[in-house]
Amino acid sequence: MEGDDDGTRRPDVVVGVLGGLEVRRGDELVPVGHARQRSVLAALAADANRVVPVDGLLDRVWGERPPSRARSALRTYLSHLRRALAPVGITITRQGVGYLLATEPETVDAHRFHRLLAAARARQDPQLALDLVQDALALWRGEPLAELDTPWALRVRERWRQERAAAEADRIDWRMACGLHGELLPELAARANAHPFDERAAGQHMLALYRSGRQAEALEQYRRTRHRLADALGTDPAPPLREVHQRILTADPTLIGPLPSPAVPRQDPPTPIGGAGPPVRDGAGPPPAAGGRLRRGTGAVLLVCSLLAAVTAADAGLSSAPPPDPCPAAVRTGDVGACVEEVQSLLVRAGLAMPVDGVYGPFTKMRVAVFQLHAGMAGTGVVDGDTLRALRAGTTRIDVWPAERVERRLREVFPEEPDRVVDLVRCLSHLDPVWMIRYADGTRTWGLFQLTDREVVFEQRGGYLAALDPEWNVLAARAIRDRTGGLDRWTCPPAG
Numbered sequence: 001m002e003g004d005d006d007g008t009r010r011p012d013v014v015v016g017v018l019g020g021l022e023v024r025r026g027d028e029l030v031p032v033g034h035a036r037q038r039s040v041l042a043a044l045a046a047d048a049n050r051v052v053p054v055d056g057l058l059d060r061v062w063g064e065r066p067p068s069r070a071r072s073a074l075r076t077y078l079s080h081l082r083r084a085l086a087p088v089g090i091t092i093t094r095q096g097v098g099y100l101l102a103t104e105p106e107t108v109d110a111h112r113f114h115r116l117l118a119a120a121r122a123r124q125d126p127q128l129a130l131d132l133v134q135d136a137l138a139l140w141r142g143e144p145l146a147e148l149d150t151p152w153a154l155r156v157r158e159r160w161r162q163e164r165a166a167a168e169a170d171r172i173d174w175r176m177a178c179g180l181h182g183e184l185l186p187e188l189a190a191r192a193n194a195h196p197f198d199e200r201a202a203g204q205h206m207l208a209l210y211r212s213g214r215q216a217e218a219l220e221q222y223r224r225t226r227h228r229l230a231d232a233l234g235t236d237p238a239p240p241l242r243e244v245h246q247r248i249l250t251a252d253p254t255l256i257g258p259l260p261s262p263a264v265p266r267q268d269p270p271t272p273i274g275g276a277g278p279p280v281r282d283g284a285g286p287p288p289a290a291g292g293r294l295r296r297g298t299g300a301v302l303l304v305c306s307l308l309a310a311v312t313a314a315d316a317g318l319s320s321a322p323p324p325d326p327c328p329a330a331v332r333t334g335d336v337g338a339c340v341e342e343v344q345s346l347l348v349r350a351g352l353a354m355p356v357d358g359v360y361g362p363f364t365k366m367r368v369a370v371f372q373l374h375a376g377m378a379g380t381g382v383v384d385g386d387t388l389r390a391l392r393a394g395t396t397r398i399d400v401w402p403a404e405r406v407e408r409r410l411r412e413v414f415p416e417e418p419d420r421v422v423d424l425v426r427c428l429s430h431l432d433p434v435w436m437i438r439y440a441d442g443t444r445t446w447g448l449f450q451l452t453d454r455e456v457v458f459e460q461r462g463g464y465l466a467a468l469d470p471e472w473n474v475l476a477a478r479a480i481r482d483r484t485g486g487l488d489r490w491t492c493p494p495a496g
Contacts (some may be wrong), residue, residue, distance in 0.1 A: 001008055003321070011107045013089065013090065013103070013108045014107060014108075015048070015090070015108045018113065018160070021042045038147050039061050040057070040077045042145055044100075044101040045101060047101075047399070048102075049101070050100065051100045054097060054099070056152075057099060059151075090103045091102070113140075115394060120136065120170065121247070121392065122133035125395055126177035126178050130171065131276075134171070146367075151402050151404040155353070166356055168202055169204070172204050182208075185208050188204055188205040191204075191205070192205040192496050196228045197233070199225065199229075199358075200239055205221050206219075206222055206245070208459060211255070218248050225241070239336045239337075327388055329384070332365075336358055340359060343383055344358070344364060344367075346394075347368065350374075350398055352400065365381035365382075366435070368387065369381040369397065370434045370436060373464055373465055374398050374465065375390045375396045400432075403431040403432075406433060406470055410422050410448075421487070425448050427492035428449060429450055431448070436446070446464065447470065448470055448471035449477040449490065450475070451477070460480075
């Protein structure tokens with residue numbers, strides 16, 4: 001493998017799921033069988049180096065109603081895949097109740113995408129961040145998990161699309177931070193028109209217009225966005241967009257960004273001390289394009305942005321120290337802005353689907369608390385330094401059942417009154433397995449049936465993570481129903 005400057009690694013073998021399933025060793029395509037067999041590989045690769053339970057694998061590949069011989073077919077497909085993948089060093093082993101696909105962390109393109117994106121967001125230099133996000137987005141070849149159309153695949157596909165959209169928005173921010181707002185204007189206008197309720201796209205367009213000397217058009221963009229939100233949703237723009245509008249209105253000088261990058265003549269890199277050898281490169285991107293000019297969007301443009309930053313700092317009498325992390329010591333309910341957006345995007349990457357709107361409300365607090373518990377922390381719902389580092393590391397992944405699977409399991413466990421139970425749980429927790437509410441007295445209710453602390457710990461002898469496991473939660477509720485003789489213990493809406 002070729003090592004990268006950012007700590008990730010470029011793999012010799014690639015399992016591609018960000019498009020049609022493919023396995024490559026270098027430029028060679030490795031055959032892995034027919035469509036259904038490739039679907040099994042895609043379902044395992046999405047959680048590479050983690051055990052996927054057999055029932056979960058059946059659900060991922062066949063959906064709600066697998067055929068009667070699905071388990072036998074699965075064993076056959078896995079046997080064929082083992083033989084096909086052995087020459088490239090990828091193994092599939094039985095681990096307890098499921099199967100594990102073992103490979104290098106960077107082998108699966110979806111995981112490499114997440115690692116590159118996390119590395120980009122950890123960079124303080126916008127050009128280094130831009131190089132990394134360009135590499136991450138270049139991994140996308142088409143519709144992810146293209147062989148699969150099961151509820152699980154649809155849910156994962158939508159989550160990855162949201163993450164890609166967030167990465168594209170981040171790329172725009174970093175390009176503007178390098179003074180490329182002028183060349184971004186056509187793209188930003190198209191994005192703002194295509195997504196009329198996307199306040200981040202509107203804000204980026206407004207900022208690029210303002211930096212291009214078009215203040216009146218920037219203010220008009222805000223007016224259109226505000227009217228659309230009011231007419232369609234009955235709401236005002238969120239505080240971040242209102243702040244951008246106010247700063248443009250008052251011609252805030254701090255909104256002026258760096259100058260556009262000039263063309264820079266190509267320079268050959270130096271030869272390492274000690275004589276002949278390969279040219280030294282910084283590892284930040286591909287070599288300059290032919291024609292004697294550096295290609296924008298590669299690591300080479302770092303020279304331009306760095307020179308501009310150095311000149312700006314020198315003129316202002318400042319040191320060249322990197323800017324501080326945009327996230328404060330603690331992020332909590334009521335906060336808004338880019339740091340909250342980052343937290344929300346990282347929660348989505350961890351498996352906790354949610355809106356990425358830059359507003360830290362009760363739903364974000366709930367998701368943060370769930371992540372903290374899964375990461376072995378106290379579920380405070382406040383993002384402190386340890387929580388932010390854990391989110392950025394990307395090592396904690398949470399597999400949340402989709403609503404379709406929850407409903408199916410409820411009907412199986414409560415066959416006497418399935419419709420009533422589904423309606424009850426929809427009211428209690430919106431069919432969300434990790435729904436968790438903290439009350440003013442410090443007590444909490446957990447999961448699908450909103451079990452109390454006492455029910456979880458003392459009556460059912462479980463832990464809080466177990467209470468957020470949909471299977472455990474449903475079976476615990478069934479035990480309570482059997483003991484009490486009915487569903488009277490629950491009210492809808494929930495009482496206190």
